[in-house]
Amino acid sequence: MFFLWPQFLWLMLALPLLLAAYVWLLRRRRKTALRYSSLGVVRAAATGRRWRQHLPPALLLLACSGLLLASARPVTRVTLPWSRSTIMLAMDVSLSMRVTDVLPTRLVAAQEAAKSFLLELPKGIEVGLVTFAASSQVVLPATRDRDALAAAIDAFQMQMGTAVGNAIVVCLAELFPEHRLDVGDMTFGGVSRSASAGGGGNGRGRSLDESAKPAPPQITPVPPGSYESAAIILLSDGRRTTGIDTLAAAKMAADRGVRIYAIGLGTVDGEASAADGMPMYLKLDEATLREVARMTGGEYHYAGTAKELRSVYEKLGSRLQVQTRETEIASLMALGAALVALLAGWLSLRWFGRVA
Template sequence: MQFLWPEFLWLLLLAPLLVLLYLWLLRRKKKMAVRYASLSIVKEAMGKGPGWRRHVPPVLFFLALVTMLLAAARPTAVITLPSQQQTIILAMDVSGSMRATDVQPSRLEAAQAAAKAFLAELPRHVKVGIVAFAGSAQVAQLPTVNREDLVTAIDRFQLQRATATGNAIVISLATLFPDQGIELAALQVGRERPRGFAIDGEHKEKKEFTPVAPGSYNSAAIIMLTDGQRTTGVDPLEAAKMAADRGVRVYTVGIGTVDGETIGFEGWSMRVRLDEETLKQIANKTSAEYFYAGTAQDLKKVYNTLSSKLTVEKKETEVSALFALVAAGLSLVAAALSLLWFNRIL
């Protein structure tokens, strides 16, 4: 636990003085008790009747004062809170290698089932968009809270050739930031879009972009699932840098064979290998995590883990209000006990 105003903690040095004051008042009460003629009144004044109960309200009030002083120092603690994440982009590989059956019933079907289960676990207010990628990348479903539309988009996946993991990240970013002028074509030919550009004949001004800290954008995240290595398109590490500069985390999920496997289809074959190293670099560069799923069950567990991570988050939060509440509660209990036992408030 830390404190925003630690200088207020010096006030805790007054606590021992309060204890000494209480002891002095007890001694003073005993000295004054001899002035009373009635023995019962003397005992009551000396506090011998109530016994230990006479100390309970003052002790509770003392604890309340200490807690108030701690609250004044504005304590902070790392606690788990509902995430502010409002949009998640699922970037899913639909390259030909996803037909492989090393993950039952196939990589694609396992990925589809896990994605649907993931959607079911997310809070309804979280928007989800879907980007499908193979040799190119396209938006299969714009971000929406309608889970039925998302499931329909997942069921419509069509397998294609090649794998463009970098394109998937770029299209995901363009979906999250439609006003930033992120253009895949411009990146593929290695040039920046000019400040003024035209879309459908309309001239628009590109907004100035200022990089932020990686992982600092808490309103959106990207989850990319792939079973192969990039064979075409934008360099995935350059695309990851674009995400990092915008503070967007890219969680990567690898599915299938790490060592490589030959996949045959309609008279042609191809060698596919999961590029774990690049996926780890993408996740690290964007302050996210990489997950490996070797089976359908592993894939479901990965999505369950991601659901937990994206719906709750640990944040350093000021808890002075909680301390103030405890102090108020202690004060009320102390006053109530004193009134109940001795017909007075402390």
């Protein structure tokens, strides 16, 4: 724990003065009591319940201590649920997802695991859905509507190609609309210049309409994984065949502090068969997915079966539910002190008929 305004801790020196004032008042009352003609009445009234006399003032002193500490604005590390957090779920819908090495098919297993994952997440977390094959599109913007997300997941349509980098950039465009990331410019105009400038330059001619577009803002790179309000979960069963370079897109996510949790699905041998028995040649690009996770401060998981895929999503859900962050607790301490002060006043009124 540390304090934002540590200079206010000097106010704690007032507590011994309050205690000394209380002792002085007690002695003054005893001197007044000696004036009574019958000391037996006074002793009888005080015998057995003397602790009641001191409890309300002790609680009031405790409340003052809490208020003085709160004035110094204490900050501590607290594990809390994510607040206004967003998870972008990017799922591969290329034709290779119809392969049956993960039963019943890769796509169906991924769909069921994703829907189970949504049920595990706290309701306060928003989830956006992106699909990618040769192109990437936002199926559903970030929302808390789990039923709408489940319906969108069930409606996936498979396509040709695999543009993993495009999927990452589309997710970033949803998380940072003010950065004005344009996947079209990056895809057709070269990503290296776009990535370094935050997604703007493209190295190709522009029409008169395109020249009116405002230039994307320059961004200052932050430490990988430092953006705690969002994360990307990327599921793919193959390797990039088109679109933006995957590692260049991962660099853009790392510069913005967004973690990418990559899930590799399917075979790593390069041979499998589709549902209709037609042989297909494909290979999971584990090396690239591992590097994407490493660059962004995320994690890579391989899911070779439907059961493993579900377990991966469950583990990700448990990690993404809470986070430890530095949180100011001055308001909580002040509230606690106020409640203790109210308790002290209530006890004093109940026992003595007055606040003392």
